Amino acid sequence: MSGSFTRVSEKSIFSEPERPCMKNKLLIIQYSLAGGGAEKVLCDILNRIDYDRFDVTLLLFQKYGVYLPAVPEKVRIKVFDPAEMTFGWKLLFNRWTAKLVPSGLWTRLKLHKALGLCGKYDCIVSFMEGWSVAVHSNLRSRARRNVTWVHIDMLANHYSSGFFKNEAAETEAYDRMDEIVFVSEQAREAFFKLFAREYPARVIYNLIEKDDIIRKSSESCPVEKRRKYVLCNVGRLAPQKRQDRLIRVVARLWHDYGLDVEAWIVGEGELEADLRRLAKDLKVDDRVVFCGFQTNPYPLIKNADIFVLTSDAEGLPVVVSEALCLGKPIVATRITGPTELLAEDAGLLTSMDEKEIALKIKALLDDCALRSHYEAMARRRSEIFCPDKSIEQIYAVISGENS
Incomplete structure (x- = not known):
């Protein structure tokens, strides 16, 4: 059987020769580079890696996403896109996915051939749950070391279960990893409770480019402020958010308390039409601005009065980290991630009750001194973000130091 992935412009993934070098060979597996927090962090990592030390291959299942242009030229990109397969390879892929990533030797050999992954890697990293770690578990023999990242509270949002035949299959995939990296302590605790076992693991906070965020926040704001107060939310328009x-x-806030407020919702997603309809039904469609995806959301966050996160589940939300860097008062639901980030009085935590959220926001809007207090506390808390330290922690987990 033969076939090709016609959308790959770099080089054929079937015939690429290995590069002779003494660098550490690193393969990173990621579904796509769509506009999510984990994808943003991955691109920041790729732009921090020392390419004198590492030879990096990025395996994408679909070569698309707003962060794709941010990938450095030194990264070799391979693409495994079912939409671009020839008929024969598509039959194999459909048979494979129908079984939800079996672990048989023959299947693994076929997968290796389809991906053009000849040769060995020093480390393979699957950067997210679900698809990435499922495929990684079938490629583990290609690396001396295998590491996977978990970006979510799996007890609160076990979305990744849909990529496996059953819980035992997902457990088996994680059993094959040498180490699991969690983006927060609470994400780690939730994972261990869900799987009722412990794995070799460490916590590495997301790499946050604080100086870059502050610099970009000074660019012109794409939305004009129309009301006295602005609330800002950044994230994909999805049920979890x-x-x-x-x-x-x-x-x-408007109908019950008479506060002249508007919300800037930054992001795109499948729920946009429903959210627009809701705003109209509640007679606040003139107070909710859908800003779409913004490559640079920082001027919007900077020009808002309060950053608001209303999610049901997170791991360590990048947007809250970014709001801290910009010294924004933050109101966030009391879930994994914000609870850890907003420790030491760095922001206001609330239940998921809409009345309580509104009252926390009202308290800030009614008290300028209180807002100033939380601005100062946010800036102080943002000192935990040090990209140089973060990349050294990533180097350590790739090499297996201190494991």
Whole structure:
């Protein structure tokens, strides 16, 4: 059987020769580079890696995403896109996915051939849950060391289960890893509770480019402020993020408390039409601005009065980290991630009750001194972000130091 992935412009993934070098060979597996927090962090890591030390291959399942242009030229990109397969390879892929990533030797050999992954790697990293770690578990023999990242509270949002035949299959995939990296202590604790076992693991906070965030926040703001107060939310428009909760809070602040407030919702996703309809039904469609995806959301965060996160589940939300860097008062639901980031009085935590969220926001809007307090506390808390330290921690986990 033969076939090709016609969209790959770099080199054929079937015939690429190995580069003779003494660098550490690193393969990173990621579904795509769509506009999510984990994808943003991955691109920041790729732009921090020392390419005198590492030879990096990025395996994408679909070569698309707003962060794709940010990938450095020194990164070799391979693409495994079912949409671009020839008929024969598509039959194999469909048979493979129908079994939800079996672990048989023959299947692994076929997968290796399809991906053009000849040769060995010093380390393979699957950077997210679900697809990435499922495929990684079938490629583990190609590396001396295998590491996977977990970016979510799996007890609160076990979305990755849909990529495996059953819980035992997902457990088996993680059993094959040498180490698991969690983006927060609470994400680690939730994972161990869910799987009722412990794995070799460490916590590495997301790499946050604080200086870059502050610099970019000084660019012109793409949205003009129309109301006295602005609330800002950044994230994909998906069920987990619960922007519907924010829209209801805006309605309560305006209709019940008479606060002249508007919300800037930055992001795109499958729920946009539903959210627009909700804003209209609640008679606040003139107070909810859908800003779409923004390559540079920082001027929007900077020009808002309060950053609001209303999610049901997170791991360590990048947007909250970025709001801390910009010294924004933050109101966030009390979930994994914000609870850890907003420690030491760095922001206001709330239940998921819309009335409580509205009252926390109202308290900040009514008290300028209180807002100033939380601005100062946010800046102080942002000192935990040190990209030089973060990249050294990543080097350590790749090499297996201190494991």
